[in-house]
Amino acid sequence: MDNETPHDEAAVGGVAADRLRSIIERVERLEEERKALAGDIKDIFQEAKSAGFDVKVIRQIIRQRKQEPAEVEEQETLLDIYRRALGM
Structure with missing residues (x-):
């Protein structure tokens, strides 16, 4: 039509x-x-x-504040272990 x-x-x-x-x-x-x-x-x-202020650090804090405290703690523990493994 x-x-x-x-x-x-x-x-x-x-x-x-x-x-x-x-x-x-x-x-x-x-x-x-x-x-x-x-x-x-x-x-x-x-x-x-x-x-x-360091904008990179502010962005990192904002990302962490969105996460659960246990998740942040786990990431920080792993970061520390990896640093020690690399002699940092």
Whole structure:
């Protein structure tokens, strides 16, 4: 048929166009927010660096704070063992 009705446009090939558009637009908005947040985080690290802090160490602390205490302790123990094995 050459004449498509609004209903046909909204569900082309069994796909609900409005729902699909909504999902895509939500993801796009969140990606923009993530980009803005990444810029803010970059600014904070630059501020820390300007204040004389070691950004690598700050990143490491942030990673460790996300882990369980037992996991951090295990990693630190292994690090110590490996250092001693290498004579460090």
